[in-house]
Amino acid sequence: MIYILLLFSFSKLIQLYFQDVRFSLFQHTLFHHRTLLLLNNLTFNSRSFKHYSSKQTLPHLPTS
Incomplete structure (x- = not known):
């Protein structure tokens, strides 16, 4: 009986x-x-961004 219980557990x-x-x-x-x-x-996303940036020149930031 004990063995069966042990086996079961x-x-x-x-x-x-x-x-x-x-x-x-x-x-x-x-x-x-x-x-x-x-x-x-x-x-x-990076590929599409590269594609986009090659199609269109991004505006330059004004240098102060």
Whole structure:
């Protein structure tokens, strides 16, 4: 009887641990995806800005 209880609790523990690991991995991939999206967005923005600045001369700031 005691062995069965121990086995049960042990399996529960392992299950919880693996759930936790899976969840953290999931979060990690989400974070990675977000960072990639952000980087993509930034590179796109800089490219469009370069395009814009090459099309149009920006007004010079008055020197005092």
